Amino acid sequence: MSGFFGCVSRRDCVADVFYGTDYHSHLGTKRAGLAFYNGTEFNRSIHSLESAYFRNKFEPELDRFAGSNLGVGVISDMESQPITVTSHLGRFAVVVVGRLANLDEIVDEFLKERKHFAELSSSTVNQTEAVAMLINAGNTFKEGIENVYNKVKGSCSFLILTETGIYAARDKYGRTPIILGKNEDGYVVASESSSFTNLGYTIVRDIQPREALQITRDGITQVTAPGCKKQICSFLWVYYGYPSSYYEGINVEDARYRCGAAIAEKDDVKVDYVAGIPDSGVGHAIGYSNARCLPYKRPFVKYTPTWPRSFMPQNQAMRDLVAKMKLLPNEAFTRDARILFLDDSIVRGTQLKDNVVKLKECGVKEVHMRIACPPLVYPCVFLNFSSSRSNFDLFTRRVIRDLEGTSDLTEEILKPYTDPDSEKYKKMLEVMAQHLQLDSLKFQRLEDIVKAIGLPKEELCTHCWDNSTQYAWWSSFTSCMSICFLLRARQA
Numbered sequence: 001m002s003g004f005f006g007c008v009s010r011r012d013c014v015a016d017v018f019y020g021t022d023y024h025s026h027l028g029t030k031r032a033g034l035a036f037y038n039g040t041e042f043n044r045s046i047h048s049l050e051s052a053y054f055r056n057k058f059e060p061e062l063d064r065f066a067g068s069n070l071g072v073g074v075i076s077d078m079e080s081q082p083i084t085v086t087s088h089l090g091r092f093a094v095v096v097v098g099r100l101a102n103l104d105e106i107v108d109e110f111l112k113e114r115k116h117f118a119e120l121s122s123s124t125v126n127q128t129e130a131v132a133m134l135i136n137a138g139n140t141f142k143e144g145i146e147n148v149y150n151k152v153k154g155s156c157s158f159l160i161l162t163e164t165g166i167y168a169a170r171d172k173y174g175r176t177p178i179i180l181g182k183n184e185d186g187y188v189v190a191s192e193s194s195s196f197t198n199l200g201y202t203i204v205r206d207i208q209p210r211e212a213l214q215i216t217r218d219g220i221t222q223v224t225a226p227g228c229k230k231q232i233c234s235f236l237w238v239y240y241g242y243p244s245s246y247y248e249g250i251n252v253e254d255a256r257y258r259c260g261a262a263i264a265e266k267d268d269v270k271v272d273y274v275a276g277i278p279d280s281g282v283g284h285a286i287g288y289s290n291a292r293c294l295p296y297k298r299p300f301v302k303y304t305p306t307w308p309r310s311f312m313p314q315n316q317a318m319r320d321l322v323a324k325m326k327l328l329p330n331e332a333f334t335r336d337a338r339i340l341f342l343d344d345s346i347v348r349g350t351q352l353k354d355n356v357v358k359l360k361e362c363g364v365k366e367v368h369m370r371i372a373c374p375p376l377v378y379p380c381v382f383l384n385f386s387s388s389r390s391n392f393d394l395f396t397r398r399v400i401r402d403l404e405g406t407s408d409l410t411e412e413i414l415k416p417y418t419d420p421d422s423e424k425y426k427k428m429l430e431v432m433a434q435h436l437q438l439d440s441l442k443f444q445r446l447e448d449i450v451k452a453i454g455l456p457k458e459e460l461c462t463h464c465w466d467n468s469t470q471y472a473w474w475s476s477f478t479s480c481m482s483i484c485f486l487l488r489a490r491q492a
Helices: 014-022 054-065 103-112 127-136 141-151 235-240 252-265 282-292 316-326 350-361 395-404 411-418 423-436 446-453 477-491
Strands: 003-009 031-037 042-048 070-076 083-087 090-100 154-161 165-169 179-183 186-190 202-206 212-216 219-224 273-276 300-302 327-329 338-343 366-371 440-443
Touching: 003 014, 003 090, 003 154, 003 165, 003 212, 014 031, 014 054, 014 070, 014 186, 031 054, 031 090, 042 054, 042 090, 070 090, 070 154, 070 165, 083 127, 090 127, 103 127, 127 141, 127 154, 141 154, 141 165, 141 212, 141 219, 165 219, 186 212, 235 252, 235 446, 252 282, 252 446, 273 282, 282 338, 316 327, 327 350, 350 366, 350 423, 395 411, 395 423, 411 423, 423 440
Parallel strands: 273 338, 338 366, 366 440
Antiparallel strands: 003 070, 003 186, 031 042, 031 070, 083 090, 090 154, 154 165, 165 212, 179 186, 179 202, 212 219, 300 327
C-alpha cells in the first residue's frame, strides 16, 4: 500500500500537508515526497524512509515551501514520487497509490512511440511516471484521467496537483479509497480519513470508483462520473487501515470488533484470557474478548520508538530481526497461562512461529491462535500486500504444496483449500498448527468477515482468499459502462 494527502486552501497549507501526509506513515515502506505550488513555482522534495521517520526527514525543509496554498504529499511503498511534469497540459505534479499490473505493457507502448522514461525505481520504470505519461496522452486533464482508467490493469488512485487546484481520481474499481474533507478555508483529499480530525477537517464523502473531482479554492467539479463496479480492498478493515479511519462510511476499529466477535461466536476453546498480537490484532481481540466475556490482557508489548513495521525492510533476514526485537513478552502474564491470541493474518508465518516459541520459553502453557481473515491462498495482484518474488513465500501455499506433493498448484487443486468445510482445509489447518507449535488454530470464515465489514460481497475485493476477482472484468468494462448508462437513462 501507499497513502497520499492533498490540500487546496485559501491560506498557507504547508503544515496541513506535512502533518496530513505524516498520518499515512503506517502505509509506507520506503519513500515519501511533498510537492507544493506557491503561485509562481512548483517545489518538490523526496526522501528515503528506510533510515528515518517522515517528520525527521521533511521538517527541516518546510520553510522553503512557505506561502503555498496548494500541495500534495505521499508515503510510498515502492517508487519515488511525486513526479513533476511540464507538458502541453501545463505544469503539474502526480502522486499514485496502487499497483500497475501491466506496467511493462504500458511502457512498451510508449517506447514504440519513441517516448522515453526518465525516472527509475529499483532499476525499473517508475509507475508514477507511467501514470503521468498516460495523463499527458490526453488533450485535456479529463481525457488524461480517462486514459489512465482505460489503460491501467491492477489498481490506480491518483492526485494531480496543478496551478489552480487538485484533480483527485479514485481507482476505477475503488480498490483503494479517497476521502474528501473540508474546513472553512478549503478542501483536503486523503487515503485515510483519520488524518482529518486533528487538522480541523470534517469528512464530506468518499470519492466513488472511477470518479474524478477537480478541487479548487472556489469549489468542486465532477470531471468523470462514478463507474458501476466497486471492489474495495477488504484488508483495509482487517489490517492496513488506521483504527480511527472510515471507508465507505464504515469505521475500521468497529469492523475489527465485529470481526473478533464473529470468531468468538463459533469458538468454545477454554483459555485464561484473550490477547491481540500488537498492534494489528488488538481490535479483533477486544471484540472476541467482549463477545465471550473473557479477560483481555497484554502478554506482548510492542517497543515502537526505534523499530519500524516488520514488513517494511525488503531483506527477509532484517524483517525477521525486526519482528523478533520489537515485541517484548511480559512474564507477569505468561507463566502457566492458557492464552488465545488474535491477529490480522498469516502471510509468511515466520513472525508468528517466532512469537509462539518466545511465549513458550516464557512459561505459557497453551497458545491458541485465531486469525481475523481466511487463509491467504492467492497473492495480491492489485496492491503490494502479500506480493513477493514467489507464490510460495505465502505460508498457506507452502503447506498446500507439501500436502499435494507438487508445486504445480492449479485452481482445481487450490479450490478445496478455500472451503472451510472440506477435509483438505481441515488437514491444512492441522499441519499449520503443528508447524507453528500452536495448540489450536482457526481462521475467520469469508462470509463472516464480509458481514463484519458490512458491505455486499460483490463490492469487496476478496481475491487473496477466494480468487473471486478476475481479470475478465477489465475486458468487459466497456459493456459494463454501457449498462450503467442505460440504467441511468431509464431512471431519468
